[in-house]
Amino acid sequence: MSKSDIKIINGEIITPYRIVRNGQLFIRNGRIEAISERDIDVPDARVIDAGGHYVAPGFIDIHVHGGGGSDFMDDNVESFLAVAETHARYGTTAMLPTVLTNTKVEIIRSLKRYEQAAASNMRGSRFLGVHIEGPYFSMEQRGAQDPRYIRDPDPAEYFEILDSSSSIKRWSVAPEKKGAVPFGSILRERGILPSIAHSDALYSDVAHAFENGYSLVTHLYSAMSGVTRRNAFRYGGIIESAYLIDELDVEIIADGRHLPPELLKLVYKIKGPDRTALITDAMRAAAMPEGNSILGSLTDGIEVLVEDGVAKLPDRSAFAGSTATADRLIRTMRDMADIPLIDAVRMATTTPARILGLQGSIGALAPRMDADVIIFDNDVNIKMTMIQGCIVYEPDSETTNFSENNEYDS
Incomplete structure (x- = not known):
């Protein structure tokens, strides 16, 4: 099964050289597809509201x-x-x-x-x-x-x-x-x-x-x-x-x-x-x-x-x-x-x-990069950790729901 489409909204998205204010990040099949200051139209995507927090590479x-x-x-x-x-x-x-x-x-x-x-x-x-x-x-x-x-x-x-x-x-x-x-x-x-x-x-x-x-x-x-x-x-x-x-x-x-x-x-x-x-x-x-x-x-x-x-x-x-x-x-x-x-x-x-010579796949929020993404607040308290499009940590949730299709590729 393919990984679900994910759209992170309402985030301060940290790219290598600037912060995209109130931005959106679209993820498909464990990779970043797009970053935008405007709405990314993906009707069936799971929406994650960053709540105005920072969205950064892991x-x-x-x-x-x-x-x-x-x-x-x-x-x-x-x-x-x-x-x-x-x-x-x-x-x-x-x-x-x-x-x-x-x-x-x-x-x-x-x-x-x-x-x-x-x-x-x-x-x-x-x-x-x-x-x-x-x-x-x-x-x-x-x-x-x-x-x-x-x-x-x-x-x-x-x-x-x-x-x-x-x-x-x-x-x-x-x-x-x-x-x-x-x-x-x-x-x-x-x-x-x-x-x-x-x-x-x-x-x-x-x-x-x-x-x-x-x-x-x-x-x-x-x-x-x-x-x-x-x-x-x-x-x-x-x-x-x-x-x-x-x-x-x-x-x-x-x-x-x-x-x-x-x-x-x-x-x-x-x-x-x-x-x-x-x-x-x-x-x-x-x-x-x-x-x-x-x-x-x-x-x-x-x-x-x-x-x-x-x-x-x-x-x-x-x-x-x-x-x-x-x-x-x-x-x-x-x-x-x-x-x-x-x-x-x-x-x-x-x-x-x-x-490590891995700059082509990890370490930045940019199209075609692996979706290793974190969300944190102004005090750098981690609100979500995602690896290759799979959420592995979400402290505000009682449990993190893992299934066969959301385990990342080791």
């Missing part, structure tokens, strides 16, 4: 570990699906499930669980592939990554991981590690995005890595080098490199905790909304009460403390992950960093879609 989270009490390292399909359903409630329509530094066996096992979950994910944020964060990191910039498993790139190991799954879409690596630069070239050859992370690299290291395929900086400012002094001379680090190399994309954890307003403003001023992606980097405590939690798997993860809207190491010496959901990122950028709403939305939609 948020795309390219770095997320968990939420709702579950984590992608939990080694079960149910956890994958629970995380996807949790974040869909907060406007995320697509995500890159992220696995942490661990053993080769655990990483491969997580990839297999992902593939099983992707085949049955019909209710939550759709999966775009897997982001492997680690284990080839700097010990000095490990952050909350488990030091037991940090190591140098090993071709025998990473080829086995790469050959085990076609679902890997991104891999975060410290580029100064021995063998990291050729590893980046191998990733690019396989269509995988190499990203710079948890690193003590100098500008020369970053420039060399960029020339060999590394094009993204993972959670800018977090667990990375800035200006450093060696033998009395100062050198730029990853932060300065991100600003100097115009073509480098960056992602930021805009939870209002990891970066203060002045740094959010600086990133926006220098990199701009087209080179900056908003990420949650959320762990299992996202959308959960504060208190004790676990970063990584329940059986082998790291104990953390969640307070003040962020996860911390038990001794409070450093952050240990975000508890943000995507709606919070938009509020933070608009209200704390004084960034226009349309740019904040672009940083969570159009930009991450382009970084």
